[in-house]
Amino acid sequence: MSRIARRVSAYGTTVFTEINDLSQQYNAINLGQGKPDFDTPPEIVAQAAAALQSGSSNQYAPGNGVPALRKAVADHAARFYGMQIDPMRGVVITNGASEGIFASVVGLVDAGDEVIVIEPYFDLYVPTITMTGATPVYVPLHPPQWTFAPDELRAAFSPKTRALILNTPQNPVGRVFTYDELKLIADLCIEHDVTVISDEVYEHLLFGSAQHIPIATLPGMFERTVTLSSGGKTFSSTGWKIGWAYGHPDTVAGVARARQFITFSVHHSSQEAIAFALNLPGTYFEEFRAMYERKRQLMMEALGRAGLKFFEPEGTYFIMADFSEVFAGTPTEFARYLTKEIGVSAIPPETFYCAEHQHIGKNYIRFAFCKSDALLRAAGERLARLRR
Ligand SMILES: Cc1ncc(COP(=O)(O)O)c(C=O)c1O
Known part of the structure; x- marks a missing residue:
């Protein structure tokens, strides 16, 4: 064997x-x-070093994340997107967005369900889906403009569809989905009662006139979306693996239930430093x-x-x-x-x-x-x- x-x-x-x-x-x-x-940036590293030396962050952090970081995530969502997030029930800190994605799929999708993935996709989405016993259903973006065909998107939905994994700004093609594209995704998810797992780790990496719109801010979407992000890209700290999931407390509860049994808690002092970083001025x-x-x-x-x-x-x-x-x-x-x-x-x-x-x-x-x-x-x- x-x-x-x-x-x-x-x-x-x-x-x-x-x-x-x-x-x-x-x-x-x-x-x-x-x-x-x-x-x-050195001022962020200094916060991590100070947290390490303070003697107050060398043991397990609270399972769902340190209060300062959960509040910073909620404040950041209010500052940049006008979202109202409950820092205690609507935010969970994760080991990078990677663990957030895994915990979201494990916590919100059952074996036998289908999960829609937009291609080309960040490579961990599909193993995460298959490890859960669910089935990926693919919708390709077409070059050279890397847009999806509305008919192909519509056809991907079935009675078995439980979730859709969205990534905007999108790795690897560099698209930032427009309001109209997001609205079509949102309308189909509402029609088919589907949850969106929205990976927004590049939310601050925007060029020209591109504007990042979290899909959770579209009408009817907050209740059915979990938004994931992390400090790796925004603060050039990919080695720290500090991420977060946020949204409606009922949705985030599923992520938190799965996450507590994956790694229990996240690197303590780095959480304090990313809380500081999220509060940096504009x-x-x-x-x-x-x-x-x-x-x-x-x-x-x-x-x-x-x-x-x-x-x-x-x-x-x-x-x-x-x-x-x-x-x-x-x-x-x-x-x-x-x-x-x-x-x-x-x-x-x-x-x-x-x-x-x-x-x-x-x-x-x-x-x-x-x-x-x-x-x-x-x-x-x-x-x-x-x-x-
Ligand atoms: C689209 C996307 N999502 C998630 C991640 C992983 O983020 P983290 O390092 O916070 O786990 C990456 C990293 O490259 C990524 O490109």
Whole structure:
């Protein structure tokens, strides 16, 4: 008998591990994983250090999160979106948004239910659904504008649909869904009595005129949405894994019931520091956005010079580039070629699709631009060799 359970036996190594290893082997500039190569702002790190040294946060934190952070999450939702959240019953702190997603699916979806996933998707959604014994149902975004077809979305709903996982701003394509797109999703979820699990970890990574609208703010949606976010992207602290789920107390209760038996509680001192960070003045969020506008510009110039076409991201720190004019082969083959011959690593998106829809992303590769300006310029010089 296999030692490995059937529910995980089909999972291979993640594409991130493969590309990271290859990148290291060939000394490539790694624009694969969405991991900043610069540090968390020092004033936020200082709060974590002070919390560690105070002697009051080296033991288990309260299971649902420290009161200061739960209040900061509620205040942040009021400040940016005008939402009224009960900090004690409507917020749960999680080990990153990742645990928030897992706890939401375990806590709000039953085995045998269907869960709608928009493709290409963040890779942990589907294993989370299948580990729960539910079935993913896929709705693809179509390039080059990365929009969904309303008919395909409508057709994905069935009497078995229990939840829809939404991600806006969207990794990997960089879309920020518009009010009209969200309204269509919301109307269908209301019609079919479906819960939305809304992953909004890139909520502060917006470009140009793009505006982030939490789907929970649409009429009739608050009761049926759990919103997830985390400090990793907004405060360049992906290593801390401080996340949160918030919404109507009745929905959040399902997440909290599952979460208490996954990890019980979350790293204590980091919670105190993220509470401080969420309360930073508006200038922090404006400067953060300006910093990423510049990085996005550097990345777009580099891809343009290399002869790659791309959709200008409206949000996130990712860009999907079409390599069909410079390389003939699959995204994985291109990712290997790019690492070995050009010296830059990026992520092939095959694993962000179900097998049936992989052809939709067949010309694309994902670059992450959460890197220092100097590294992005150096990557640009190497990528220019693609055109030659
Ligand atoms: C769409 C999306 N959701 C969730 C996460 C994970 O967030 P966290 O690090 O807070 O677990 C990521 C990280 O890359 C992501 O891209």
